[in-house]
Amino acid sequence: MGRYLLRRLAFLAVSLVLASVVLFVLLRLLPGDPANALTSVGASPEQIAAARHSIGSDRPLPEQFTHWLGQLAGGDLGTSFVSSLPVGPEVTARLNVTVPLTLAAFVLAVLVAVPVGFVAAHKRHTWYGALLSGISQLGMAVPVFWLGMILIAVFALNAGWLPSGGFPQDGWAAPADAVRSLVLPVVTIALVMSASLIRYVRSATLDVLGSDHLRTARALGASFPAAMWRHGLRNASVPVISVLGIELASTLLGAVVVESVYALPGLGSLLATGIAQHDYPVIQGVLFVSTLAVLLIGFAADLVQRIIDPRLRGRLSGGAR
Amino acid sequence: MTTTDVLDKAPAAAPVRGGRRRSATLLAGCTLTGLIALLALVSLVWLPYATDDTSGGRLAGPGGGHLLGTDKLGRDLFTQLMTGSRIALAAGLGSVLTAALIGVTLGVLAAFAQGWLDDTLAAFLDILIAFPTLLLAMLVVAARSATLGSAVLAIGLAQSAVVARLVRILVKRVLAQDYITAARTSGTSWPRTVAGHVLPNIWPTLVVNLALQFGLAVLAEAGLSYLGLGAPPPNASWGRMLQEAQATFTTAPAGALAPGVLLVLLVVGVNLIADGLRDTLDPATRQRRS
Numbered sequence: 001m002g003r004y005l006l007r008r009l010a011f012l013a014v015s016l017v018l019a020s021v022v023l024f025v026l027l028r029l030l031p032g033d034p035a036n037a038l039t040s041v042g043a044s045p046e047q048i049a050a051a052r053h054s055i056g057s058d059r060p061l062p063e064q065f066t067h068w069l070g071q072l073a074g075g076d077l078g079t080s081f082v083s084s085l086p087v088g089p090e091v092t093a094r095l096n097v098t099v100p101l102t103l104a105a106f107v108l109a110v111l112v113a114v115p116v117g118f119v120a121a122h123k124r125h126t127w128y129g130a131l132l133s134g135i136s137q138l139g140m141a142v143p144v145f146w147l148g149m150i151l152i153a154v155f156a157l158n159a160g161w162l163p164s165g166g167f168p169q170d171g172w173a174a175p176a177d178a179v180r181s182l183v184l185p186v187v188t189i190a191l192v193m194s195a196s197l198i199r200y201v202r203s204a205t206l207d208v209l210g211s212d213h214l215r216t217a218r219a220l221g222a223s224f225p226a227a228m229w230r231h232g233l234r235n236a237s238v239p240v241i242s243v244l245g246i247e248l249a250s251t252l253l254g255a256v257v258v259e260s261v262y263a264l265p266g267l268g269s270l271l272a273t274g275i276a277q278h279d280y281p282v283i284q285g286v287l288f289v290s291t292l293a294v295l296l297i298g299f300a301a302d303l304v305q306r307i308i309d310p311r312l313r314g315r316l317s318g319g320a321r
Numbered sequence: 322m323t324t325t326d327v328l329d330k331a332p333a334a335a336p337v338r339g340g341r342r343r344s345a346t347l348l349a350g351c352t353l354t355g356l357i358a359l360l361a362l363v364s365l366v367w368l369p370y371a372t373d374d375t376s377g378g379r380l381a382g383p384g385g386g387h388l389l390g391t392d393k394l395g396r397d398l399f400t401q402l403m404t405g406s407r408i409a410l411a412a413g414l415g416s417v418l419t420a421a422l423i424g425v426t427l428g429v430l431a432a433f434a435q436g437w438l439d440d441t442l443a444a445f446l447d448i449l450i451a452f453p454t455l456l457l458a459m460l461v462v463a464a465r466s467a468t469l470g471s472a473v474l475a476i477g478l479a480q481s482a483v484v485a486r487l488v489r490i491l492v493k494r495v496l497a498q499d500y501i502t503a504a505r506t507s508g509t510s511w512p513r514t515v516a517g518h519v520l521p522n523i524w525p526t527l528v529v530n531l532a533l534q535f536g537l538a539v540l541a542e543a544g545l546s547y548l549g550l551g552a553p554p555p556n557a558s559w560g561r562m563l564q565e566a567q568a569t570f571t572t573a574p575a576g577a578l579a580p581g582v583l584l585v586l587l588v589v590g591v592n593l594i595a596d597g598l599r600d601t602l603d604p605a606t607r608q609r610r611s
Contacts, residue, residue: 011444015444015448019448026460029464137589137592137593138585138589140536140588140592141536141540141584141585141588141589141592142581142585143540143543143544143547143560143563143581143584143585144544145543145544145547145560145563145564146563146581146584149563149567149570149577149581150581152570153570153571153574153577157570157571158571246447246450250450250452250453254453254455254456256453256455256456256459256548257455257544257547257548260547260548261567268456271456271459272459272548275459275460275462275463276463278463290452291448294448294452295448298444298447298448
């Protein structure tokens with residue numbers, strides 16, 4: 001396991017470097033000079049040249065890249081072209097909204113999906129097992145922003161229990177308001193996420209329920225809960241964990257639509273603004289931080305899977321292949 | 322058990338017993354999808370009102386010459402819903418075709434990789450998949466412009482990673498079979514082996530997955546349009562209709578509900594088709610689930 005950890009960490013570092021190269025190159029492929037964002041329409045060539053010089057976009061690409069890497073190594077995400085403010089603190093401020101939102105939604109989704117998915121598989125021949133499967137099927141077809149609109153209409157506009165959007169100006173300095181403003185967004189993401197998670201849990205449970213080792217355990221006299229606990233849970237959780245990792249990572253940035261519905265100042269909306277303004281340092285900063293998060297989540301998921309399933313330990317990444 | 326197995330198998334239908342219920346799933350799916358397709362087809366030759374007819378009065382309720390009422394500009398809602406169905410279907414179809422073309426090619430090539438290259442490719446696809454479709458789409462839209470074509474290209478590209486990963490694993494499994502060795506030993510070239518033996522064997526699972534991707538693409542296009550990054554006005558995309566109706570949800574609920582209901586119907590429809598196809602096409606699941 002120690003050797004695996006070393007190899008996996010090296011893999012993590014290489015992936016991060018590769019990802020930053022890809023990120024940098026992809027962004028430079030976008031048409032339009034970022035200096036355009038700084039100058040007004042009809043600026044003279046001299047003004048444009050001055051703007052390009054001030055942000056360094058007139059220098060050769062490799063030089064720009066090493067400059068960026070040097071900044072990153074010092075923990076500096078650069079300075080926004082548009083607002084001239086450092087990107088790092090802005091990203092941190094946005095993470096203060098997005099991370100609690102994502103984590104709370106994720107935990108809630110898992111708490112709903114695991115028991116529901118298990119019951120949907122175990123009791124699949126009963127009416128409520130079928131009903132649970134049906135509801136999750138329907139849930140997978142609901143656009144997340146529409147669910148958000150409906151929840152706002154019902155719980156904010158009609159009942160007036162919760163704010164319809166926005167985040168307190170003071171952020172977490174006003175904890176009660178901050179929590180209240182995140183309740184509906186969290187529920188929105190959690191409901192949509194759990195709809196698809198239920199399917200995965202149900203499918204993994206079905207595989208385990210039909211497996212030989214569970215039947216053998218039962219034949220040897222173990223009660224159903226005992227057999228499930230000793231043999232079922234471990235086997236069912238391996239595939240579910242890899243899905244959980246992907247879901248968590250994609251929600252981190254995928255929350256952009258929900259952030260838009262609820263007017264939350266999160267990471268996704270920062271990226272959306274950055275893209276609209278061709279603000280490279282902001283786009284690069286957000287994508288770099290999220291790539292790091294995606295890689296770390298993948299790392300954690302791999303590690304947990306290996307602790308649960310020793311058969312995977314020879315493999316570098318991913319579930320059993 | 323692999324990630325892709327789970328991804329692929331997970332959205333299965335409730336267990337089915339016998340052919341009658343199996344075809345019922347497929348039939349229900351075809352009916353729902355067919356209704357939307359019918360709406361789109363009719364809209365090509367006939368619409369209740371012209372798309373730019375704003376004579377209806379603003380935010381009129383249902384009835385009085387307008388089946389579902391009008392939007393904030395006085396345009397007939399049902400007319401917009403009909404033209405919106407064309408965009409939804411085009412987005413789904415275009416994205417899936419793009420994803421299939423790129424994903425199958427990449428997946429087959431990746432399946433031949435060995436050793437560290439294999440590990441790296443697998444990990445690369447995993448990372449790519451973790452990046453939300455919407456973000457990639459925003460980048461593409463920023464590079465080009467907000468059109469239906471950009472949206473379809475972006476969604477297709479994002480989905481091709483999912484398809485590539487699935488195809489890679491399926492092809493690897495087929496390549497390990499004895500009949501491939503037999504074909505190769507008897508002198509069949511690799512391209513012919515892939516076309517004659519590999520693709521036909523991964524076809525059922527692939528089709529089911531593409532049907533699921535269709536539904537996801539429809540949802541992704543709606544999300545993009547909601548953010549103002551899809552088909553530009555005056556095209557009535559369901560996502561943009563919802564965005565426009567959000568402010569008047571409580572006073573004119575029809576406009577904020579009807580496009581969402583149609584979206585759900587279409588996506589449930591294609592998901593049911595996927596489930597029905599899975600049970601019909603794949604003998605393994607048929608046996609396992611009955």
